[in-house]
Amino acid sequence: MMRPFILPLLALLAGAAPAAAQTVPSFASSGPLGHIDAAxxxxxxxVYEASCAACHSLSALHYRDLEGLGLTSAQVAGIASGIKxxxxxxxxxxxxxKPATLPASAFGGALPPDLSSIAxxxxxxxxxxYAVLTGYTPAPAGITLMPSHYYNSAYPGGQIAMPxxxxxxxxxxxxxxxxxxAQEAADVAEFLTWASDPTLTARHEIGLRALIxxxxxxxxxxxxxxxxxxxxx
Amino acid sequence: xxxxxxxxxxxxxxxxxxCVCPCxxxxxxxxxxxxxxxxxxxxxxxxxxxxxVVLLATYNARSPVASLQILSHAVPQxxxxxxxxxxxxxxxxxxxxxxxxxxxxxxxxxxPGEYAWMLGVKLLAVLxxxxxxxxxxxxxxxxxxxxxxxxxxxxxxxxAARGLALWVLSGGLPKLLVLHLxxxxxxxxxxxxxxxxxxxxxATPPPGEAxxxxxxxxxxxxxxxxxxxxxxxxxxxxxxxxxxxxLNAVPGSGLSFAANPGLPWYLAPLGAAAGSFHGAWGxxxxxxxxxxxxxxxxxxxxxxxxxxxxxxxQALTWLLGAVVVALGVDGxxxxxxxxxxxxxxxxxxxxxxxxxxxxxxTWGRAK
Amino acid sequence: xxxxATTAEGAVDRRxxxxxxxxxGGLLASAAIAWPLIDALAPHGDAAAGERMIVTISDxxxxxxxxxxxxxxxxxxxxxxAQQISANQNTVPSTLPxxxxxxxxxxxxxxxxxxxxxxxxxxxCMLEGNAATDPRGPFDGWLSPCxxxxxxxxxxVRAGPARRNLAxxxxxxxxxxxxxxx
Numbered sequence: 001m002m003r004p005f006i007l008p009l010l011a012l013l014a015g016a017a018p019a020a021a022q023t024v025p026s027f028a029s030s031g032p033l034g035h036i037d038a039a040x041x042x043x044x045x046x047v048y049e050a051s052c053a054a055c056h057s058l059s060a061l062h063y064r065d066l067e068g069l070g071l072t073s074a075q076v077a078g079i080a081s082g083i084k085x086x087x088x089x090x091x092x093x094x095x096x097x098k099p100a101t102l103p104a105s106a107f108g109g110a111l112p113p114d115l116s117s118i119a120x121x122x123x124x125x126x127x128x129x130y131a132v133l134t135g136y137t138p139a140p141a142g143i144t145l146m147p148s149h150y151y152n153s154a155y156p157g158g159q160i161a162m163p164x165x166x167x168x169x170x171x172x173x174x175x176x177x178x179x180x181x182a183q184e185a186a187d188v189a190e191f192l193t194w195a196s197d198p199t200l201t202a203r204h205e206i207g208l209r210a211l212i213x214x215x216x217x218x219x220x221x222x223x224x225x226x227x228x229x230x231x232x233x
Numbered sequence: 234x235x236x237x238x239x240x241x242x243x244x245x246x247x248x249x250x251x252c253v254c255p256c257x258x259x260x261x262x263x264x265x266x267x268x269x270x271x272x273x274x275x276x277x278x279x280x281x282x283x284x285x286v287v288l289l290a291t292y293n294a295r296s297p298v299a300s301l302q303i304l305s306h307a308v309p310q311x312x313x314x315x316x317x318x319x320x321x322x323x324x325x326x327x328x329x330x331x332x333x334x335x336x337x338x339x340x341x342x343x344x345p346g347e348y349a350w351m352l353g354v355k356l357l358a359v360l361x362x363x364x365x366x367x368x369x370x371x372x373x374x375x376x377x378x379x380x381x382x383x384x385x386x387x388x389x390x391x392x393a394a395r396g397l398a399l400w401v402l403s404g405g406l407p408k409l410l411v412l413h414l415x416x417x418x419x420x421x422x423x424x425x426x427x428x429x430x431x432x433x434x435x436a437t438p439p440p441g442e443a444x445x446x447x448x449x450x451x452x453x454x455x456x457x458x459x460x461x462x463x464x465x466x467x468x469x470x471x472x473x474x475x476x477x478x479x480l481n482a483v484p485g486s487g488l489s490f491a492a493n494p495g496l497p498w499y500l501a502p503l504g505a506a507a508g509s510f511h512g513a514w515g516x517x518x519x520x521x522x523x524x525x526x527x528x529x530x531x532x533x534x535x536x537x538x539x540x541x542x543x544x545x546x547q548a549l550t551w552l553l554g555a556v557v558v559a560l561g562v563d564g565x566x567x568x569x570x571x572x573x574x575x576x577x578x579x580x581x582x583x584x585x586x587x588x589x590x591x592x593x594x595t596w597g598r599a600k
Numbered sequence: 601x602x603x604x605a606t607t608a609e610g611a612v613d614r615r616x617x618x619x620x621x622x623x624x625g626g627l628l629a630s631a632a633i634a635w636p637l638i639d640a641l642a643p644h645g646d647a648a649a650g651e652r653m654i655v656t657i658s659d660x661x662x663x664x665x666x667x668x669x670x671x672x673x674x675x676x677x678x679x680x681x682a683q684q685i686s687a688n689q690n691t692v693p694s695t696l697p698x699x700x701x702x703x704x705x706x707x708x709x710x711x712x713x714x715x716x717x718x719x720x721x722x723x724x725c726m727l728e729g730n731a732a733t734d735p736r737g738p739f740d741g742w743l744s745p746c747x748x749x750x751x752x753x754x755x756x757v758r759a760g761p762a763r764r765n766l767a768x769x770x771x772x773x774x775x776x777x778x779x780x781x782x
């Protein structure tokens with residue numbers, strides 16, 4: 001009786017699971033003890049700049065936040081100075097990420113969502129983003145595509161307004177990693193995971209330490225309690 | 234063993250502290266760990282209040298999502314403060330539900346505990362109200378649409394009811410923040426009053442059966458506190474969004490439309506109950522009726538105060554607990570196809586339990 | 601008898617030890633839980649970004665000052681003349697009410713620029729003397745219209761009820777044309 005609107009998220013929740021046929025790589029950030037792979041996320045930032053930033057904003061981030069990925073402030077200043085803002089000046093580390101420049105009307109009314117917390121918003125997170133980015137296939141026989149839509153096996157409903165954003169060699173990685181489409185997709189998925197949950201690594205580490213500490217204290221307290229009550233029973 | 238001199242020095246000088254601090258009491262032997270729940274509630278409430286105060290330094294009700302992004306990206310430990318507040322609320326609500334359920338199971342509401350029981354119900358009510366405002370203040374799409382729905386419901390009213398509803402709801406998030414703070418304050422006061430009232434009516438055990446709080450129950454409370462810390466670490470570190478509708482990760486705006494936004498788990502049973510009745514009046518009526526029924530429990534139980542609860546009574550209470558959990562599970566799954574049928578049935582059962590079954594099973598024993 | 605006494609004592613010792621250990625653990629846990637709440641109130645990147653301000657100084661005429669507002673304070677940025685520099689360079693600090701050398705009032709390499717908070721240090725009110733035509737007092741610096749305190753061009757107090765030099769806000773030169781406050 002519920003009709004999910006606009007957000008494919010609800011479609012996913014309601015059970016319209018995508019036909020994910022691809023094999024999805026394992027992400028360092030997934031699982032209860034996962035951590036952000038800083039090298040992959042740095043490459044993912046390069047992919048974002050080269051292939052996504054024209055359409056998708058990342059409004060929650062400032063360039064200085066990249067220091068959280070292990071870049072030095074000098075490196076961040078260098079990256080920022082290479083980015084031209086709308087008013088023609090160069091960005092500084094304190095600038096928010098540059099807004100997208102392509103008009104939304106370009107995609108038949110489908111708005112490219114802000115990617116700041118996309119990994120938290122979509123069930124599956126990084127794996128789902130990877131699956132969408134690599135899920136473009138020719139439409140199966142019998143499916144008529146809506147105007148300016150592309151067939152994507154991972155996207156709920158199968159038809160997405162985003163043109164395939166990645167191709168082999170879309171970026172040149174500073175660390176020499178070969179830039180295959182799959183590599184780019186995995187890296188940008190890790191980067192977006194970091195963007196929506198920058199404290200993931202710290203959260204897991206602190207959580208684990210606290211669990212061990214309270215577990216130890218619990219046993220200690222239990223022994224103490226037993227001893228205290230031993231002369232009463 | 235008697236009090237530590239420092240604690241008796243302080244207790245004899247601060248009025249009101251003695252009645253909530255368990256440290257001087259003598260207790261009956263053999264009390265269960267659940268007896269520590271009110272103490273755990275107080276500790277968790279302190280954490281939630283303290284983190285809430287710190288959140289105020291960064292949170293901006295005019296740009297909630299942006300200010301919370303700054304909190305988690307730029308403020309040192311800001312994400313942790315937010316996690317204290319969110320996961321702390323989950324713990325707090327869970328403990329209050331647990332405490333009330335324990336009260337039902339053990340008939341803690343019987344005379345002279347009626348007033349303490351009513352204060353406990355009031356604590357739950359104020360806490361849930363405060364947490365709804367907190368959910369809206371997060372700026373997520375879940376809270377946004379929950380708020381929009383409440384506004385639309387308010388507009389269906391006429392006259393004074395409409396005026397009152399709009400007084401509560403209009404004015405946007407800055408005003409809701411004020412109500413959130415006021416409700417949090419009242420929850421703190423209700424908690425204090427509840428603890429004091431419980432201490433006042435606690436039966437003095439016969440001399441042979443009594444032990445001083447320290448060290449016997451102090452050690453037991455410490456065990457309970459460690460368990461609380463363990464669960465808290467689990468929630469904050471690994472399940473930070475437990476019981477939150479996934480939709481709330483999307484910034485709320487007219488674009489994030491969903492017909493049924495869902496509610497956090499602690500509000501879900503109430504939401505499901507309210508949703509089972511027709512229209513805005515039906516929903517509000519159901520909530521008020523539930524509160525009144527809970528208040529009246531001491532008088533719906535007809536057994537004499539000293540009688541232990543019967544087997545059947547306890548079994549029915551467990552069943553009631555299961556029904557409330559089922560309502561909650563239903564309420565956290567927006568779009569569950571069974572909900573329109575199940576919710577009214579379960580809600581009716583809750584009323585049936587208190588208004589019919591409880592007097593029936595206790596009536597026999599009165600004779 | 602003696603034997604049982606020792607075991608009982610041993611048990612008490614062990615319980616004391618456990619109590620202390622558990623107490624210490626509890627304190628440690630409380631401190632660790634409270635720490636983020638305190639740390640979160642420390643200054644942070646975003647607030648600091650809001651407090652930074654870049655001021656262009658290349659268009660300040662010699663012998664005049666501009667006023668900018670930073671952190672709610674009026675900041676005066678003044679360009680000295682060669683004559684003002686030489687007149688103040690060799691003042692013996694100990695003869696001043698609030699001793700300060702020339703070098704302590706300016707930044708190395710940019711000795712002709714003075715950056716101060718333009719508030720009198722006795723009765724707090726904004727000082728006059730930014731324009732060459734303003735009343736500047738006998739030391740050619742700034743004059744307080746409220747209580748008559750007089751400052752030299754470096755912002756050192758020379759006369760009047762005020763006893764302290766003008767405060768210097770945190771700033772640095774980005775280049776010969778720009779300074780950054782904050």
